[in-house]
Amino acid sequence: MSHADTLSASMAYAAAAEDAGFDGVWIAEHHFISYGVCPSALTFAAHLLGSTTRIEVGTAACVLSSRHPVALGEETALLDHLSEGRFRLGVARGGPWLELEVFGTGLPRYERGFPEALDLLLRWLGEEKVTADGEFFAFRETPVVPRPRTSPRPPVWVAATSTATVELAAERGLPLLLGIHEDDAGKARLLARYAEVATRSGHDPRSVPHTATVLAQVADSRAEAAGTLRAAMPGWLGRGTADYVRLDADHWPRRDPHTYVEQLLRIHPVGTPEQCARRLTETIERTGVHRLLLMVEGAGTRHGTLDNITRIGAEVLPSITGSRKARAAGGPSRAASSQSSAH
Secondary structure, three states: OOHHHHHHHHHHHHHHHHHHOOOEEEEOOOOOEOOEOOOOHHHHHHHHHHHOOOOEEEEOOEEHHHOOHHHHHHHHHHHHHHOOOOEEEEEEOOOOEOHHHHOOOOHHHHHHOHHHHHHHHHHHHHOOEEEEEOOOOEEEEEEOOOOOOOOOOOOEEEEEOOHHHHHHHHHHOOOEEEOOOOOHHHHHHHHHHHHHHHHHOOOOHHHOOOEEEEEOEEOOOHHHHHHHHHHHHHHHHHHHHOOOOEOOOOOOOOOOHHHHHHHHHHHOOEEOHHHHHHHHHHHHHHHOOOEEEEEOOOOOOHHHHHHHHHHHHHHHHHHHHOOHHHHHOOOOEEEEEEOOOOO
16 A cells, blocks of 8 residues: 555544444554554544544554654544543553653653653643653743643553563553554463552552453455465565664664464464454453454455454444443453554
């Protein structure tokens, strides 16, 4: 797809997700690489909030290492008001990538600045006035305008792939946004560590709405679903991730895209509607996570992705939740996750 076609398709995916009964759509953010052509998940989320009426719209995730946390806090408060509480903010540390140089935040913001940026963001979303006197941010007392609509503050998720980030989120009682790479056992280990640190820090881990990302592909057979992903994913994964430019000297072992796709096929809901429903239910039971982001674009085509979204909504989600009444009473939450990728 061209960049224009990719972004147009992603908007169509969001509309299809709302029609199919999903609870939300979450948008990824990338810079300068073909893997994702959305450089601002927040801007895309604002557009989707204006073009939808029911679903939540989240960022998965805004990269704090290349953003100013106060600017992100102001925009979050604004969207919290304009969407009447439908916006969901996910943030990430990011990586040692080229955007740190281009935007001028520098490698130190990635290496040691994430905790300071996260704490400043949380204070901006929860207090009337904020001042800062840290290594990366220092300014006099400043009023928060506008104050967020949601009290005591809008929800914030922290994308986590390492134990260190899990512990950082747990110390603050923030929910995790777990990635697509870990299997259920790996997710459970991270959540167990989260519970230990959260409890020690005075937070109740049982009340935290963690989120996990899974690859989801429905077809009439397991072989057909897996074949669709094997044919499409290695190509766009390999091309897109090869574009990353590191600023540090560390060697970065690149995954073989074919091996990586086989790993994803083993651990995620890929197959018939019944097989996908069973696999999603197993993930919920094994991890305790009830908010699942379904990466639905693996087929790499607009038609294939729209068909996948429609079938998941009609044939998979009802098997998990039973009824809309059950969902309203607190059943599992599902959302479509868009990479805005050029496949």
